[in-house]
Amino acid sequence: MSVTEGTVPLRGHRTWYRVVGARRPTGQVPLLVVNGGPGCAHDYLDDLAALPEETGRPVVFYDQIGCGRSDHPDDPSLWTLETFVAELAAVRETLGLDPVHLLGHSWGGQLALEHALARPRGLMSLVLASPVASAPAYQAETRRLKESLPTGVREVLDRHEAAGTTGDPEYQEAALAFYGRFLCRLEPWPPHLVRSFTGMNRDVYETLWGGVEWNLTGSLADWDVTARLGELDLPVLVTSGRHDVATPALVGAVVAALPRATWTLFENSSHMASAEEPERYRRAVGTFLADVEAAESGARAAA
Structure with a gap:
């Protein structure tokens, strides 16, 4: 399987990317993957790298600026929603991803929604994985x-949050009880997931999101595009886990607001369905993308 790596220029810095699978003029439309975080590398989504071998569809990954293999500038002014939306557009433009399917997981889904709401050219579909x-x-x-x-876990969390000692190892250990239930239920966590989260850029995460998932103190604390979801007149696959931190109630409201959405709920997963149920996850995504392209081809033939 062919693999190509390179960088995309972004405001004097470099964003690293990897293309898995060959891109052919008459082949399947590439899938661009936008990972969550904020502040994480893409590694935890590497189970999707098997899609090209299974379906022939090229898949493009990239590490967001400040994360993973991309540049890590010491410039807090970069940590804005606008920077990361512009980066997504720059990756598409530099790699000529037109047309393209876009998969955004968690925070990556927020970026995918912002990109789609700007009505870019060539966006064939969205996959919103555990979206917010x-x-x-x-x-x-x-x-x-x-x-x-x-x-007992709640008491530890509450005590340290009240004292402002959330960096204490006791607090961090208690927080793992939350993540083990609602982020990834695999035991132990797979190495590619561990790589993403042990290498997290905390400055990016805390600037945009906050200290922990249940206490949003960052610049995105009031972010809300729910009222605009009806503008997205394109096929959307929404995926999430039964035990997801993005709960079925939360995701169900997103699905209801999207005009052309279908929803696949992974019963044995939490927030990392692509790693917790990888074969079923790839099958769901691959089938959706093939159906979108078949419908598009049929519409062109009928015109």
């Missing part, structure tokens, strides 16, 4: 999930 369309609604759900943790 409203930060306030997300915070309300994550606080509810936190309250479902065992009493």
Whole structure:
């Protein structure tokens, strides 16, 4: 399987990318993958790198600026939503991804939504994986999930949050109880997931999102595009896990607001369905993308 790597220029810095699978003029439309975080490398989504071998479809990954193999500039002014939306557009332009399918997971789904709402040329479909369309609604759900943790765990979390000692190892260990239930239920976590999260750029995460999932203090704390989802008149596959931090209630509201959305719920997954149920996940995505292209081809033939 062919693999091509390179960089895309972005405001004097470099964004690293990897293309898995050969791109052919008459082949299947590439899938561009936008990972979550903010502040993580793409590695935890590497199960999707098997799609080209299974379906013949090229898949493009990139590490967002400040993360992974991309440049890590010491410039806090870069950590804005606008920077990362512009980066997504720059990756598309530099690699000639027109047409393209776009898959955004979690925070990457926020970037995918912002990109799609700008009505870019050549966007054939969206895959929104465990999406967030409203930060306030997300915070309300994550606080509810936190309250479902065992009493002893909650007491540790609450005590350190009140004291401002969330860097304490006791707090970090207690927070793992939340992540082990609602982020990834595999035990142990697979190496590619561990790589992404142990290498997280905390400055990016805390500037945009905040200290923990149930206490959003970053610049995106009020971000909400729910009222605009009806503008997205293109095929959308929404995926999420039964035990997801992006809960079925939260995701169901997103699906209801999208004019042309279908929803696949992974019963044995939390937030990382592509890693927790990788074969089924790739099958769902691959089938959706093939159906979108078949419908597009049929519409052209009938015109």
